[in-house]
Amino acid sequence: MLSLSALYSCEKDINFNLKESEPVLTVDAQIENGRAPVVVLTKSFSYYQKIDPLLLAGSFVRNAEVYMSNGIRTHRLKEYAVPLVPGILAYYYSTDSSNMATAFEGELNKSYTLRIVAEGKEYNAVTDIPAQVNFPDSLWFKRAPQNPDTNKRVLYMRATDPPGRGNFVRYFTKKNSEPFWPGENVFDDQVIDGSTYEIQLPQGINRNNPPKEDSSFYKRGDIVTLKFCAINKASYNFWNTWEFAYQSIGNPFAQPNKVLGNISNGALGIFIGYGAGYKTLIAP
Numbered sequence: 001m002l003s004l005s006a007l008y009s010c011e012k013d014i015n016f017n018l019k020e021s022e023p024v025l026t027v028d029a030q031i032e033n034g035r036a037p038v039v040v041l042t043k044s045f046s047y048y049q050k051i052d053p054l055l056l057a058g059s060f061v062r063n064a065e066v067y068m069s070n071g072i073r074t075h076r077l078k079e080y081a082v083p084l085v086p087g088i089l090a091y092y093y094s095t096d097s098s099n100m101a102t103a104f105e106g107e108l109n110k111s112y113t114l115r116i117v118a119e120g121k122e123y124n125a126v127t128d129i130p131a132q133v134n135f136p137d138s139l140w141f142k143r144a145p146q147n148p149d150t151n152k153r154v155l156y157m158r159a160t161d162p163p164g165r166g167n168f169v170r171y172f173t174k175k176n177s178e179p180f181w182p183g184e185n186v187f188d189d190q191v192i193d194g195s196t197y198e199i200q201l202p203q204g205i206n207r208n209n210p211p212k213e214d215s216s217f218y219k220r221g222d223i224v225t226l227k228f229c230a231i232n233k234a235s236y237n238f239w240n241t242w243e244f245a246y247q248s249i250g251n252p253f254a255q256p257n258k259v260l261g262n263i264s265n266g267a268l269g270i271f272i273g274y275g276a277g278y279k280t281l282i283a284p
Contacts, residue, residue, distance in 0.1 A: 021044075021046070023043040023044050023045070023046075024043070024044050024266055024267060024268055025041060025042075025043065025044075025061065025116075025118060025119075025121070025123060025263075025267040025268070025269075026041070026042045026043065026044050026267065026268045026269045027039070027040075027041060027114075027116065027123065027125070027261075027263045027267055027268070027269035027270065027271065028040040028041075028042075028269055028270070029114055029125070029269070029270070029271040029272070030271070030272045030273070030274060031068070031106040031112055031127070031129065031272075031273050031274070032106050032129070032229075032273070032274040032275075032276050033105075033106045033107055033108050033129055033274070033275055033276060034105055034106065034276075035105055035106055036094050036095040036103070036105055037068050037077065037094060037095065037106070037112075038092055038093070038094050039066050039068075039077060039092065039093040039094070039114070039116075040060075040090075040091075040092045040093075041060065041061035041064055041066070041091075041093070041116065041118060042059040042060055042061060043059050043061060044268060045059065053084060053085045053088050054088070056084060056088075056090070057084060057088040057089065057090070060090060060091040061118050061119070062079065062091060063079065064079075064093070064116055064117060064118035064119075065115075065116070065117040065118070066093040066114075066115075066116050066117075067114070067115040067116075068112060068113070068114055068115075069112065069113045069115075070104050070107075070110055070111075070112055071110070071111060071112075071113075073102045073103075073104050074102060075095065075096070075099070075102040075103050075104065076096060076099070076102075077093035077094055077095065077096060078093065078094065078095070078096035078097070078098075079091055079092075079093050080092055080093070080094060106129050106273065106274075107129065108129050108130070108131050108132065108275050109128075109129065109130070109131050110128065110129055111126065111127070111128040112126070112127055112128065112129075112271075112273060113125070113126050114126070114127075114271045116267075121265060122265065123263055123264050123265045123267045124263075124264045124265075125262050125263045125264065125270075125271035126262070126271070127232065127234070127235065127262070127271045127272055127273040128232055128273050129230075129273035129274065129275045130167075130168075130230040130231065130232055130273070130275045131230060131275055132228075132230050132275045132276075132277050133161075133162050133167055133230065134159050134160070134161050134162070134167050134169060134189070134230065135159070135228055135230075135277045136157040136158060136159045136226070136228060136279070137158045137159055137160055137196075138157065138158045139155065139156070139157050139226060139279055139281055140155075140156055140281075141153040141154065141155055141156070141218065141281075141283045141284060142154050142156060144217050147217070151219050151220045152217040152218070152219060152220075153217065153218045153219065153220060153222070153283040153284075154200055154202075154216065154217060154218070155173075155200065155201045155202075155203075155218065155224065155226070156198060156199070156200050156201065157198070157199060157201055157226075158196065158197070158198045159196070159197060160195070160196040160197075161189045161192045161193055161194060161195060161196075161197070162194065163193065163194035164193070164194070165188075165189055165190060165193050166189070166233065167188070167189045167193075167230065168186065168187065168188050168189075168230065168231045168232065168233060168235065168236035169186065169187045169188075169228065169229065169230060169231065170182065170183065170186045170187075170229050170231050170235070170236075170239060170274075171183045171201065171204070171226065171227060171228045171229065172204050172226075172227040172229070173201070173203050173204040173224060173225070173226055173227070174204075174224070174225040174227070175203065175218065175222050175223070175224055176222060176223050179206075180204065180225075180227055181203070181204030181205055181206050182204050182205065183201065183202065183204050183205070184202065184205055184243070185240075185243055186231070186236050186239040186240050186243070188236060201226065202216035203216055203217075203218070207246065218283045219283065220283050220284065221282065221283060222282070222283045223280065223281075223282055224280065224281060224282070224283060225278060225279070225280040226278070226279050226280075227276055227277075227278055228276070228277050228278075228279075229274040229275060229276045229277075230274075230275035230276075231272060231273070231274060231275070232273065234260075234262045234270075235262075235270060235272040235273070237260045238259065238260055238261055238262065238270040238272070239270075241258065241259045241260045242259050245259055
């Protein structure tokens, strides 16, 4: 009893004085083999701000100068608008269709530079699109294990990783008419280097909505497309630290973490190259 009393007497409230920080530029930029570049520019939010459509709409950085180069051509991207929700627009930068002389799409084994001039500041980043050295050799479905619903399926893949560490992967899945959603994690080849391996690939996750029960299962007849992407180490570091931070939200005992981006001048975010391959199949 004395020891318990001593423990209780040691308790005290600890208040953290979290200061408001100035918004900084946040960059979500990507280029994929066979596709045009896409760049989204926003301002970071305060920790205390409640995110809603109006706040998101006001966060987009408009009228920026955005340039991308493949080492031969330098193209100024054009700003476009798309509906976010009824009455509210989102903005992104991509190929200027009125100036195709300098436009280009992504290519495997090529490097790219990004230059952004926004609100009187300049930001730069570099990335490359790796070769698809570890694209799955085969994909197939199995009945969901230990599940009484015989219509549910799980997706498996077999792949061969080439000898030599340094291969990194991020994947996405698309089911029927839904968008592509990213997998929960990114992967490196520290354990599987130089080997042929089989793993289950859970469905990608829409992080705007909490996962539903049995969300990793498909149903018989689903049309499933896998987007399997080779990425470089900087991109792997970004998504690996981002996923850790995302999963740690609200956990007071989580290890401190910093998301590692590759944008200069104090901006947040990533310029990433995807060496993407696609394969579609129907759950039998």
